Amino acid sequence: MAEIRERDDAADLSEREPAVVEPRHETEADDKDPEVYVVEPLLPQRLRRPSDLLRFIAALLALAAVVLLSLVAKQTLNGLAGDVAEGANLVPNLLSRVAAFLGGGAVLIVPVAFAVERVFHRDGLRVAEGLIAAIIGLVGSFLIGEWVMSSDAAGDLRQLLTGNRPGVEPFNTLLASVVAYSTAVRISRRPTWRALIWTVIALDVLSLFTSKQLTLPSAMVTIVAGMAIGYGTLYGVGSPNTRPPGTAVIAALRKLSFQPISARRIEDDHQGSRRYAVGLHDGSSLDVTVLDRDRQVAGLPYRLWRRIRLNSETRRRAIRSLRAELEREALMAYAAQAAGASTPRLLGTSEVGTEAALLAYEHLSTRPLDALPDSEIDDDLLAQIWEQLELLRLQRLAHRRLTGDSIHVDTEGRVVLTDARSGEIAAGDLLLRLDVVQLLTYLALRVGAERSVASAARVVGEDALAGAMPLLQKIALTRQTRSALAKDKGLLSAIREQIEALKPQAKIEEIRLERFRPRTLVTIIASTLAAYFLLSQLSQVNLVTVITTANWAWSLLALAASFVSFIAAALMLRGFVPESLPLWRTVLVQFASSFVKLVAPPAVGAVAINTRYLQKRGIPPASAVASVGASQLVMLIAHISLLLLFAYITGSNTATSFTPTRGLVLVMLAVAVLIVAVLGVPPLRRMLTKRLRSLFSNVLPRLLDVLQSPRKMFEGFAGTVMITIAFVTCLDACVSAFGGDISFTAVAVVFLTANAIGSAAPTPGGLGAVELALAGGLTVAGVDSAVATSAVLLYRLLTFWLPVLPGWAAFTWLQRHEAL
Template sequence: MAVGGGLEDGGCGVNARRPGGRRSTARRRFWDADRDGGWSGRRYGVTPIHDETVHSRQGTAAGAPVDEPARPDRIRRPADAIRFAASVVGLAAVMLLVSIAQETTHGLHTDIAEGAAHAPRLLLSLATLVSSFGVLAAPIAFGIERLFHKDGMRVAIALLAAMIAFGLTVGLDDLVVRGAPGGVLDSLIWGGTETAPVHTDIAPVIAFVSAVGMAGRARWQAATWTMIGLAALTGLTASYASVAALAATYFLGRAIGHGTLYVVGTPNPRPPGRAVVAALERLGLRPERAARMDEPADGAEETRRYGVVLAPRPGNGSGSRLPTGRGAHGDWDLELHVLDRDQQTAGLLYRVWRLLRLRATTTGRALRSLRRSLEQESLMAYAVDAAGVRTPRLIGTSEVGTEAALLAYEHVPGRRLADLDDEEITDGLLTDVWRQFRALQEGRLAHRRLQDGAILVGDDGSAYITDLRAGEIAAGDLALRLDLAQALTTLALRAGPERAVRTAAAVLGEEALAAAVPLLQRVALSRTTRTALRHDRDLLTRIREQIVRLKPETEVAPARLERFRPRTVFSIVALSVAAYIVIPQVASLDIGTMTATASWRWVLVALGAAALTYVAAALMLMGFVPEKLPLGRTVLVQLAASFVKLVAPAAVGGVAVNTRYLQRSGVRPGPAVASVGASQLVGLVTHILLLVLFGFLTGSTSKATQDLAPSRAVVIAVLSLGLLAGLALTVPRVRREVTSRLKSMFSGVVPRLVDVLQSPRKLSTGMGGTLLLTVAFVLCLDASIRAFGGSLPLTTVVVVFLTANALGSAAPTPGGLGAVEGALTLALTISGLSAETATSAVLLYRLLTLWLPVLPGWGAFTYLQRKEAL
């Protein structure tokens, strides 16, 4: 079977001798795979095509009915949005450059002007003459050519973009700069009023060219951009525009063109099903009828799929055909996968984020051309078949115009694993899936998307591996282990961890499964699988437990797959904002005077109270864990948590450290999370009750602090927030999200609290630790205030602490940095302290509770890790 497939406009004409002595020309387009070096000769397979056969096939293709939904007239392509964003970023970069590097850009413009002065005047005059006519003639000629091809809608959209660009550039040149001289736009001008910030003549042309689309038409592109380049050169030599102005013009024109195209929508360039089926003629196949097999989904990364029935070959009464399958969509001979050019950028931003975030060996290419996608899937299909993996056979590939390509597979009747009922997923089927997976691994082939939609179960019960577009040949060990982790998770989601691991061990062996344990992380899995895991958050943990039961010496520490974590980026930004808030406060203080005037007796009291908080936190945790925990080690864990606060928000770091400590102490993951959640829940309820109680006490007993008491405005604000929250919860999606988060946070908390209530000793320890924690922090803050000569009623200090602590826990900054300082300083100032005393007291309090414990916390963290307690 001949395999066609060119995506370039070039071709090679080959003459073949027809029967009877006449000659017939068979024209085959070609493309070569990308090579990293060297030279390899091309090989061509040519099949003589008779004129009668051509006419017969064209007639058959034109009459072959295709059952598919109506195509939309216009679509919004992700590529247009991405190009618009990139152009806006480029325009902003030019503006920033001319604002901060004026001398450099001035020098560049001067050098170009001097170089142009030495150029032959005849050449410059010729360039000016040609560009004056050509800059408009080339796009107009292309637009007329498109009108002859009945592509008037695209031309109309391009003209709209050109009009918008013309109006905007004229406004910038004549109105904005004159109205705001000396601004950023004015800085684009060189040489006074004879130049303009943007090139009014070529900006509309660039917008037109960007919107009309010249992809695949290299000659038109070369002619048009040559004229634009000559016009830009003319503007430079005539001092009409500067280099910066031309750069701004380019990015502005591109942004307007692609923005208009995305807003209005581009005429649908995807070939219809009839054109796709007609392209099978290039493979020597005669389609009889076809139908769309998938549901249309614009913006998705999935390919279009068509089922095709072939007509009998001429002269063969038996109707020689490919093996016919009986599927849900009919008796199909072929299944066509159509790759649309505009769909190659779907999900690009997500893939770029994954490429930046994860190590390079764990991700594929972020962006592939249509040709590259066709090559990769074709190569993967042949490699998988050669490795002995059961997969639909690739019959051939072909281009479909300039905007799509197809891959024709032999149709295998069956259903996807995702469509099977639970009772249909037997151990025999799971074993067969693992056998196909073993063949993939032995052939060093990485699938990269082994989701339940990529596993086809034939009508005979056999498993097939499909959807090979993201695959990789000659894969490394890490990629193969990632595939195993993905396959384990996919099958465990359908059949449960115990069956998935048991059937995998029978085929792959325990050693292979043990190698996948460090990679069983959410970040290593596909986006679809991570979404499914939201409904079963402890599935990966249960898979690890099943493997560890088979092989207890398995290394369970997670492998480092990420270059950085999102929380790291967020923490850096948050710390920068916090530093912006805190540093001016510190800079305004006289540290020497503050140190000399501080009462060291109260400083020592504050230090003792700060140390007491770690004992209280340890008692609080121990009270909500039915298992016995040593007090000394638990105190060290709380000290280690103070070190973790610097790299995580205050409400997150302590939870993670305590949960890890309980697991290392022999508490199972579920009860460990429930115990920490129970302590957090009781602490939250106690915090709210104390805040309400002391708030009303403070407001009713102290005239000096009535600003902190609940007022009518506060009550109205609280009621308004409650009303907004209630309205938000009426939205099903918001309600599901809140429910899932609360369930994951406090799942198992109630049974854990019941266990604690049955032990009065544990209950008193937990509640006593909770109250002691608040008392210790209040004493530390009160002593810090008294160290600088200030004095407030104790009830007021309690309200100030509880309010600031609530804000610090809600703030996303590490340790509540910035939020706590600001809230404490403001509250203390409102309560009657001077600004200098309040700021000094807050800085001393934060020094003792946040910064001073960092070094001991790091030592405790290192010690506990060495003792395998964390």
């Protein structure tokens, strides 16, 4: 196969408006071939290319990154600008003037010359697109520049872009329009013109910079903004359709010695590639797949996301060239044929001009498995499907897309595998096991977990199923299968149970396919915001002053109350577990949970580590989860009850006429709206119900077991109340340590409110949210803001940061003694 490559002249010609041309016959033999009418819808004259949209988004992200980095690294940027200016001053004056003259004039001459050259080649539409981008760049840069210069909110940005120099524009309108024009006319595809235009742009920027008419950040922002406008214009107005029509596909097939007599466009494949059904002179048929160059980046954001999120063995290349895509599918097709698998034979490949390539397969009369009713999927058909997979596995071939539209059944009931483009040759064990998992899950969706596992065990064996069991994760499946699993969320667990019944002694190794989970991104973003707010607080308080001015008598009381909270947590857990638990080891578990809070939200970390501890004590998983759920449920009830109690006591100590503040009314309205939103929106309501059901399932029987023992009941409820009292005492002592004057009940209301906010925050240990809520609550309650901030910092030091080191020691010791 001749190499498919982009040619500058050919690319220029291909981007003109498509014209209707007569087929060209190169040889005498070609003249004898009858003309074939291709049944297909009219191809659009223009189309929006995904590549232009991606470049536009990338330019916007680059623009935001340039602005943020410039704002953060002001000193470095100023130093760099000074070095450039100093170096420019060393240039002889005459040479500098010549460069300024050439750059300033050529920045207009070069675009005009390129426009003339394009018009001469009858490519005026491209010039028109460039002019639209230039006008948008000119007007947009002017309007944004006026806003930056006049708006008080853009003070930092104005100082960054102009350096507060008189007469300096935030955006150079001429430079922005030239860059937008050059981008829109795709001058980058012409190496000579590309080098010329960027040379004159660099000369123009240098001359403007040395004459103090432009700053370095302004130059960078102007250029990137111009590129964004150019790509946005290209995507907005669309590009000429360069996809070869069906007649070009027929001509390419004739070059492969086929004699087509009919052709019609059929449904595109799952990746959006065109497909044609072609009838040949000898009565046979072909299924032709056309790979269009402009479709190679379709779905790129999703592929990039999967590539970043998944481990290296499971991910695929996000971007492939047209040539690489053609070779990949052809190689996989030939390898599957050599392995003896039942697949359509690949009969030929060819380029179709410079913008597409085709693969010609023999036509088989089949139906996709998705089109078969479940009643027709019998045990014999299931066995055939697994046999085909086993043939691929024996030759280390991974299909990677075993779904209902890639598994077909012919007229004689034989299984045929299609869609080899996603496959891998010389695949590793992980990819081969992923194929087993995908097929297991898809067939289980059709015939149930029991039949799916039983049919697989008869063909691939129980060992292969046991090896695939750790990979039964939603992330390992195709997008279609993951969507189908949303309707049957217990299916993966059912498949695991069936495999465990076949191989109960199998050793299960944990395999992590994800580098990170989406919730990790949320945690990172929330933690960053929390750290920002926390640092803002710290910048207003001198930590040395906080430590040296605190009353150490109150500080020691706060430290003692913090320690008591761990004992109270241990008593609470012991009280809701009918089985006997050693007190001090349980206390160590609570210290270990304080270490886990560094990487997990507070409620999540405590629940997970307590559940793990109970399981290690020999308590069945269901009972362990129920015990922890019971303690959390009672803790929630106690939390709400104490909040109402302390709020009532606080209110009764105030004046008889209570008028709620505007802030309190807004908070109450916000809480009401949140509750209505959660309960009124079905998806949110189902999510909340699911979380609560998973946490508190089997809780009632566990509570009944606890109520049968008065000692356990007293221990659990006493520990629950002691935790709240200990934390409130700690916070009250921290406020008193800095001379704050506030009632104990008011501190309790502030703590209980802030604790609820911190439990809902996705940050580790409620970091940031707890500090803001506590400081804000104390300030509203009448404590001086500086005293409130100092008290909160001391409180978090004693209850969150100080226990980390002993918590790590306890976590390590418990793991060493197999208690966790």
